[in-house]
Amino acid sequence: MFSYFVQNLINALQWGSFYSMIALGYCLVYGVLRLINFAHGDIFMTSCYIAFFVITGVTAHFTGITGIPLFVITLVVTMGLTALLGVGIERVAYRPLRKKGANRLYVVITALMIGFILENGNLALLGASSRRFPDILPKVIWNLGPSITITNLKVLVIISAFVVFAILQFIVQKTTLGMSMRAISYDKFAIPLMGIPVNTVITFTFALGSALAAIAGILFGMSYQVMDPYMGMIIGWKAFIAAVVGGIGDIRGAFLGGFMLGIIEIFVTAFLPSSYKDLISFVILLVILTFKPTGFFGVAKSTKI
């Protein structure tokens, strides 16, 4: 029983790491722009495909590169390309709307549409045949006890989630860039008067958020090896819900919320039929939101009259 619990906890931490990393991206963009970037889940999906093509490209042209160097090259190139994608989407779709002063919700709908384009464009371009994400790191399995195993990949995923969180927390709390991000979310009318280049900060935010999605995408591909154009959609929506329960606008909340959702989902599937997974996890999240409407770390905003 104990080993079953520990094994599930390890799986839950891995699964929660993905939710966390995606939720962090949502949270960054939401914190700065108050925009629910519904395309974020699909950026995650696209990054997984980008990584796939980078790996096949590199292994086809340079036979010597395998293992850790291949992983590092893929990571860097994919993060760069996905950041470009995120910034490009912001430039083409969101910024013109923001300039015209459209209602915030129209930007949200545009984000939804971008998500559709990424999903179905991918399906139309690459076909419905499922692809298998290649193994790039040699697999190592450690036995921690009776029927408790952990692979190097799981350790890598969990550690990267924590590292990403730490780096992000540092950027947001300690650097000038992070300070301007927090400032924009605090008061977006006064901030341009203080000489802060709002558009540059927003571009950086999108680049950062998309790069995070890329890390999650590569690790997801390596861990589960299935790639599907619609995989980002549901994970993205769920990660967003997790971010809100944690308290959107604070990256600690998003991080915690992601892990919470992962743990709930894995433990529900461990003890009940898997079709109850969504039902129970969302009921729990709804109950939490009813009693704590701002989430764990959210601050209740008082509106001045």
Added chain:
Amino acid sequence: MTDKKKKFLVPSITVLVMLIIILLAKVGVINNYYQTILMTICINVIMSASLNVVNGYMGEFSCGHGGFMAVGAYVSSILSLILFCPGNSITGHALLPPSMAIVAFPFIILIGGAASMVVSLLVAIPSFKTRDDYLAIITIATNFIITTAINNIPIVGGSRGLMGMKTTMSFMAKTVSLPWMLIWGFVFAALTVVVIHRVMHSTLGMGISAIRYDEISAEIMSVNTNSMKLLAFTFSSGLAGVAGGLFAHMLGFINPSSFGIMKSTESLVMVYLGGMGSLSGSVISAFIFTILLELLRPAQILKWVIIPLMLILIMQFRPEGFMGPRELTQVFPRLKNLFAPNRNLIRPIAKPTEVRK
């Protein structure tokens, strides 16, 4: 024309057009395919107009409309199976004689609507405390909860779905041979538009609109915002339930995955394409969206690339949707001549800029 006559002009033209279409469908000029498109338009009109009450007039962001549609669809289908389908999976035999179908059908649909009103309390009550975007989450979560709950109830077919609602429709056609589905689609769609129009121009509707402009000021002006929210939510989701019932009886087959986030997204798109807080905008966008979907059917999967692209372009040129917050009579003032002047209208033309938060 006097004002008294004008009062009946637009309604009588609408009824006349509907009667002509029904007659044409009866004699077979309009075939089943076009009938299905017309019914889908009716259902989409109900969906987008009802979502506009919450997302447009009240200015909240609800994205779980598909879930309420599912409740209405399932409740009315189960009723219709129990009452009229011999050999159904729930009671095994029909409770009422087939000739009753023609009378019972509207009640079946309305009970479906009432059921989703009850379920919508699930959303309305936590939404009192939460602000703007948290509501989006509550509604998305509700949508997931409803569809997965249905998935886990074996008696309604679980994920395999539920079928047999066509029996009720065929009993109706046997009693009196008319395109019943089309008739009820028209009736419910027209009723929805009229009811929403009346409600939104009443004092109650102005209370709902006041929440969108400034919730705190509304509260100070003695608008009971909680009861307004409750009313708007239950009203809107009840209508979604009606749409769901019609949808179920039109297709004769439903399964939980047809009411997922995709369905909710479609309604959202229709509302924002038409313009927040514009009833005529919702109706027009429901027409355009449904017809566009049908026209692009040959493009297969590319359809879902082309339509979002078009929508994004529309958003770039008209960042408030087709109509913005205006009605058709405000965009084309000449149309006002067709209606009797409304002496009670005090709601100002909404400003496009967002209220400070």
